[in-house]
Amino acid sequence: MKHLLSIDDLGSAGIDEVLALTDSFVEVSSRSIPKVPALRGKTVVSLFYEDSTRTRMSFETAAKRLSADTMTFSVGTSSVKKGESIRDTVQTIEAIGADAIVVRHRSSGVPAQVANWASAAVINAGDGWHEHPTQALLDTYTIQKRLGSLEGRHIAIIGDIKHSRVARSNIKAFHAMGASVTLVAPSTLLPPSLDGWPVEVSHDLDSTLPTVDVAYVLRMQRERMSEALVPTLREYTERFGLNSRRADLLSQTAIVMHPGPMNRGVEIDAAVADRANSVVVDQVRNGVPVRMAVLFLLLGSGSEMFGSIDSFASEMESVRV
Numbered sequence: 502m503k504h505l506l507s508i509d510d511l512g513s514a515g516i517d518e519v520l521a522l523t524d525s526f527v528e529v530s531s532r533s534i535p536k537v538p539a540l541r542g543k544t545v546v547s548l549f550y551e552d553s554t555r556t557r558m559s560f561e562t563a564a565k566r567l568s569a570d571t572m573t574f575s576v577g578t579s580s581v582k583k584g585e586s587i588r589d590t591v592q593t594i595e596a597i598g599a600d601a602i603v604v605r606h607r608s609s610g611v612p613a614q615v616a617n618w619a620s621a622a623v624i625n626a627g628d629g630w631h632e633h634p635t636q637a638l639l640d641t642y643t644i645q646k647r648l649g650s651l652e653g654r655h656i657a658i659i660g661d662i663k664h665s666r667v668a669r670s671n672i673k674a675f676h677a678m679g680a681s682v683t684l685v686a687p688s689t690l691l692p693p694s695l696d697g698w699p700v701e702v703s704h705d706l707d708s709t710l711p712t713v714d715v716a717y718v719l720r721m722q723r724e725r726m727s728e729a730l731v732p733t734l735r736e737y738t739e740r741f742g743l744n745s746r747r748a749d750l751l752s753q754t755a756i757v758m759h760p761g762p763m764n765r766g767v768e769i770d771a772a773v774a775d776r777a778n779s780v781v782v783d784q785v786r787n788g789v790p791v792r793m794a795v796l797f798l799l800l801g802s803g804s805e806m807f808g809s810i811d812s813f814a815s816e817m818e819s820v821r822v
């Protein structure tokens with residue numbers, strides 16, 4: 502695998518490989534000096550055309566913990582403001598030197614286009630409504646750690662599915678790992694066609710919640726809506742918000758997830774987000790070792806240096822910076 506553009510690039514075997522490798526990097530991240538020399542001499546560039554808090558900091562931290570050099574491109578302070586095209590920007594980045602380019606853009610397909618132009622490895626950090634594969638990997642890892650496995654689990658994805666790249670990547674990953682997925686949303690927040698999507702649909706959150714192992718709540722992505730798709734936000738919150746009364750309908754062992762950024766009081770109540778069964782902070786924490794695993798697999802020195810993931814894991818035990 503040269504690039505990570507979609508969960509389809511991995512399949513269930515690839516997801517398993519990333520998750521197994523993640524365990525080694527969780528161990529590295531728990532050290533007093535959470536750093537290994539695995540990608541020394543490599544350069545990882547973040548090319549973010551859209552706002553981000555978690556994803557960008559997480560990728561940059563992951564790269565640094567692997568001893569890679571990092572470069573950050575921020576649209577607001579770059580020559581994009583002077584009209585430079587994405588293609589010229591990519592060419593410039595490669596001329597300076599990049600082994601991996603982490604791309605986020607508001608349009609679907611931009612990371613794939615960058616992959617056509619660049620010789621570096623390209624990682625999709627979210628493109629339009631299309632995909633956000635590393636978010637799906639860190640969510641899958643988080644569920645596996647909390648619930649043991651995804652096999653046979655029932656996961657509800659609640660809210661603005663239509664505009665959500667997180668939903669699209671997560672549905673693929675959860676399905677590949679053996680979970681069943683129910684989308685819970687008003688019709689206006691579902692895609693026009695769900696043909697080929699391995700999901701059930703419900704418009705009734707109260708009756709779905711008692712049956713699930715995971716309640717995965719999405720943000721109302723107002724910046725991606727071109728028209729009003731719900732009568733008012735208050736009415737949306739009334740019908741689909743995860744409030745305390747609804748969270749009480751969940752089973753004792755069920756967990757609550759959200760990719761962030763949360764709009765507390767809209768799709769999720771502040772109190773629910775902070776309950777003991779909410780794993781929102783774990784999701785963010787797991788993002789770093791998951792992205793370390795992805796960078797390590799793509800930049801390839803792992804196989805050259807250690808031969809296999811097993812020998813890599815034992816090797817990491819002794820390797821420190």
Ligand code: NCD
Nearest residue numbers: 555556627633720760761762
């Ligand atoms: C999401 C994104 O930007 O795709 N956030 C994230 O990466 N954790 C979800 C969102 O914008 O709501």
